[in-house]
Amino acid sequence: MTVTDIYSQLTRDEGGCILHIYPDSRGIDTVYVGHNLEANPLSDLDFTVEQGMQILHDDVDRITTQLIASIPWLAAFQQSEPVRFGIFQNMAFNMGVGGVLKFHHDLADTQAGRYEQSAQDMRMSLWYVQVGARAERLCQQMLTGMWV
Numbered sequence: 001m002t003v004t005d006i007y008s009q010l011t012r013d014e015g016g017c018i019l020h021i022y023p024d025s026r027g028i029d030t031v032y033v034g035h036n037l038e039a040n041p042l043s044d045l046d047f048t049v050e051q052g053m054q055i056l057h058d059d060v061d062r063i064t065t066q067l068i069a070s071i072p073w074l075a076a077f078q079q080s081e082p083v084r085f086g087i088f089q090n091m092a093f094n095m096g097v098g099g100v101l102k103f104h105h106d107l108a109d110t111q112a113g114r115y116e117q118s119a120q121d122m123r124m125s126l127w128y129v130q131v132g133a134r135a136e137r138l139c140q141q142m143l144t145g146m147w148v
Contacts, residue, residue: 003147006086013134017052066097087138119143
């Protein structure tokens with residue numbers, strides 16, 4: 001699958017658009033493209049792939065709003081470095097905005113344009129060990145500024 005934006009990246013990372021409830025890696029009921037039903041319940045789960053993808057877009061919009069509200073400098077970064085901004089969207093999708101806020105060094109290095117150090121910060125985290133290949137892809141994305 002070719003990754004060209006946050007939506008295609010999350011679709012790959014979350015295993016596609018799944019039309020039935022399934023447990024995520026922590027046992028939380030999930031549906032579509034990584035939609036956490038515990039944190040964001042849905043009243044109707046009888047959707048098509050197209051509707052599931054719309055829920056993904058809604059989830060990304062919600063996470064993006066939360067990221068920018070919590071880390072204001074990301075608003076300008078989203079415009080100047082959209083691919084690297086996508087790293088924080090992906091991380092927030094995976095661990096919540098609160099989890100991203102714990103990456104103090106990574107955020108500071110990214111804000112300063114020290115992308116190599118930022119990738120190193122990511123590699124030194126417990127998240128990197130837990131997430132594995134997904135985390136390494138995001139490190140490569142930080143280094144290259146290209147979707148991975």
